[in-house]
Amino acid sequence: MQLVFVTQVLDRQDAVLGFVVRWVEGLARAASRVRVLALEVGDTTDLPPNVDWVELGREGAVRRYLRYRRAVRGAVREGFDGLLTHMVPRYSVVAGPWARRAGIPHFLWYTHKGVDRRLLRAIEQVDGVFTASAESMRVETPKKIVTGHGIDAAHFDVPRAHHDAAAFRILSVGRVTPAKDPLTVIEALGLLREDGVDVRLRWAGGALARGDDEYALMVRRSIEEKGLTQAVDFLGAVPYPEVPALYRDCDLFVNASRTGSVDKVVLEAMAASRPFVSCNESIPPLLDGALPGFADREDYAFRAGDPESLASAVRRWIGLDAGARADRAAALAQMVRSEHDVDVLMERLVRTMEGGVS
Secondary structure, eight states: OEEEEEEEEEOTTOTTTTHHHHHHHHHHHHSSEEEEEEEEEOOOTTOOTTEEEEEOOSSOHHHHHHHHHHHHHHHHHHTOOEEEEESOHHHHHHHHHHHHHHTOOEEEEOOBSOOOHHHHHHHHHOSEEEESSGGGBOOOOTTEEEOOOOBOTTTTOOOOOOOOOOSEEEEEESOSSGGGOHHHHHHHHHHHHHTTOOEEEEEEOOOOSTTHHHHHHHHHHHHHHTTOGGGEEEEESOOGGGHHHHHHTOSEEEEOOOSOSOOHHHHHHHHTTOOEEEOOTTHHHHHHHHSTTOTTGGGGBOOTTOHHHHHHHHHHHHHSOHHHHHHHHHHHHHHHHHHSBHHHHHHHHHHHHHTOOO
16 A cells, blocks of 8 residues: 555654654555655654655645645545545545545544544545544444554663652653643642652643643642642653653653543553553543453542542552552553554554555
8 A cells, every 4th residue: 555644743853743753654564655744844764765755834724725635636646545644634624535536545543532523524534533442532433443542662661760769750741731630630749748748740741732821821820829849840842752761750650631532641651661540531441451350440540630539549559569560560561562552553554444445
């Protein structure tokens, strides 16, 4: 297959979408040729020789639309025989007529609980929608294909750091937005420290969408009001190659996301052999499916928006023997390597698309 892959950013250093480069490498192993259409292109170092790309640019909505349409049409005429769009339904809405006229398979990757008119229109246009879990794409349609996630397990396979400090280090990774709920994490941190627990928080992630900056200022005010300035370290946007070191240096990963889909940062933490707690309802089915009889699933969960529930979950992990924590984390890492490795997923996507147009 010669595959056109449409995404927002192709850049190894991007703090949010740096993983996309690794996806492209996996696609290039499974397909004879890959062309990436991206709004932004940055660091593409060491991409395989069978990969090329077109930067569409973000400026000018009409011009961007015309450049995208021209790029899809040109690729089809050049002999590309598959189209995969990543996360943005309108990419499929715009490209759908060209793919249909050319008779090439056209698929969308989508993992978010949000359902809007654009997604519904995209589903009408595509032959299938790949998603990480049943909860990650909440439209009941025979076109939904649950595949698991695509995590670069080797990238996150980092040796455990040795620490002399007594503080228990927790980490969260994600944009500072209401959907990621840093306020609940901060409140839980305050409860723990009020009880004399020496726990510290590092948060990696910056503002992205309109309004994120204002929300981040509110979060920082909350930290100051609670007297937690010395216990919280907001790192801002961290380049993707540097993220594994953050997992290496933490004792527990905390995921307060309310997106409802399988948040890939939880799987990254698991790949890095780090224990975690999450309020995301899509995580327990993931563990049950991959680790049958997982007796202690409640240890990995807390109630969304409930700082006392989160504080209790953190206390459970602090009270657990370090060896037991390591054993559990190792089992989680093995699950990611076997069920959610990026090369396994990319092979699965390409082979499904090669099955043809339904």
